[in-house]
Amino acid sequence: MSKIGIVGATGYTGSELLRLLAKHPDISIHVVTSRSEQGQPVAGMFPNLRGLLDLEFSDPKSAALRDCEVVFYATPNGTAMAEAGELLDAGIKVIDLSADFRLKDSQVWSQWYGQSHAAPELLAQAVYGLPELNREAIKKAQLVANPGCYPTAVVLSLLPVVEQGISGSNRIIVDAKSGVSGAGRKAAINTLFSETGESFKAYGASGHRHYPEICQSLEAAGQSSVSLTFVPHLVPMVRGIHSTAYVILEKDVDVQSVYEMRFETEPFIDIMPPGSHPETRSVRGSNVCRMSLHQPQRDMLVVLSVIDNLVKGAAGQAIQNMNLMCGYDETSGLDLSALLP
Numbered sequence: 001m002s003k004i005g006i007v008g009a010t011g012y013t014g015s016e017l018l019r020l021l022a023k024h025p026d027i028s029i030h031v032v033t034s035r036s037e038q039g040q041p042v043a044g045m046f047p048n049l050r051g052l053l054d055l056e057f058s059d060p061k062s063a064a065l066r067d068c069e070v071v072f073y074a075t076p077n078g079t080a081m082a083e084a085g086e087l088l089d090a091g092i093k094v095i096d097l098s099a100d101f102r103l104k105d106s107q108v109w110s111q112w113y114g115q116s117h118a119a120p121e122l123l124a125q126a127v128y129g130l131p132e133l134n135r136e137a138i139k140k141a142q143l144v145a146n147p148g149c150y151p152t153a154v155v156l157s158l159l160p161v162v163e164q165g166i167s168g169s170n171r172i173i174v175d176a177k178s179g180v181s182g183a184g185r186k187a188a189i190n191t192l193f194s195e196t197g198e199s200f201k202a203y204g205a206s207g208h209r210h211y212p213e214i215c216q217s218l219e220a221a222g223q224s225s226v227s228l229t230f231v232p233h234l235v236p237m238v239r240g241i242h243s244t245a246y247v248i249l250e251k252d253v254d255v256q257s258v259y260e261m262r263f264e265t266e267p268f269i270d271i272m273p274p275g276s277h278p279e280t281r282s283v284r285g286s287n288v289c290r291m292s293l294h295q296p297q298r299d300m301l302v303v304l305s306v307i308d309n310l311v312k313g314a315a316g317q318a319i320q321n322m323n324l325m326c327g328y329d330e331t332s333g334l335d336l337s338a339l340l341p
Helices: 012-021 063-067 080-089 106-113 131-140 149-164 211-222 255-263 311-326
Strands: 002-007 027-033 070-073 093-096 143-145 167-178 228-234 241-249 269-271 289-297 300-307
Touching: 002 012, 002 063, 012 027, 012 311, 027 063, 070 080, 070 311, 080 093, 093 311, 106 211, 131 149, 131 211, 131 311, 143 311, 149 167, 149 211, 149 228, 149 241, 149 255, 149 289, 149 300, 149 311, 211 228, 255 269, 255 289, 300 311
Parallel strands: 002 027, 002 070, 070 093, 093 143, 167 228, 269 289
Antiparallel strands: 167 241, 241 300, 289 300
16 A cells, blocks of 8 residues: 655645545555645545545645655646655655656756746656556656646547658647636636636647647657647636547558557557547546547548546546556556546
């Protein structure tokens, strides 16, 4: 039974970590930190955890973190890179759900995130935590950078394409939509219900910070450069991401078979039958990425990909990574069906 710590557990990804970990058979939640809620019962903030978790929020500098085998950082960008080094030096495994360790180039990171990187020396050892791409490296890792929600949905949808070299890699367009929880729990006018309800908009069309992360992962998978057009959108729902990728095919292959063979052993990837259209509600609350393939023209491939941005796009994937790092069954604590209706 591993002791687990969570730093910064008052946001949406932190609360989702608590929900999923509270019923995980192989771990115990040892410490949950929050600077603003220190001393308050965790179940007081998250009533869905009443009877499941009898802990109070601790100071983020709590010595109890050093008693943990694994510590999750569910904090804003910039926190984990300033603190994780001490835990790593103490032999503790760290899984960071922010963007601090996702990009290998500290200058590129600074360009997109608007601050200097506080721990560039740790970037080389950080393993990008997409199990379907880096499973064996994750098993051996001490520091894992949990992927962003958009990159998870997008990269998974394009892995077979770039790995098999069946597309013109400089002609990939991705149109993606996210629910409002992707913006986090902070108060902001543009995510108020009256601002997002009955509305639909694109944002970051001139450049979104997940763009270099997506390119880095696809280039690593395909061993070649990728030119990508990526435009995200905000839709008036709480959870979910729907990614639509448009790919010009340069090889005449049975793409359905390519995708089914690539993901046939992946526990959280569902390739739907030809002609299907996955819905975000079909993955809500689950760790599944559900995909379908379409060819409106012989040389055009359209890949539809849906995930729950708070589960497979954040907390669930982080637990999947923890399972691999600790030698547990990869699906432990994550064998969940989606919530319907």
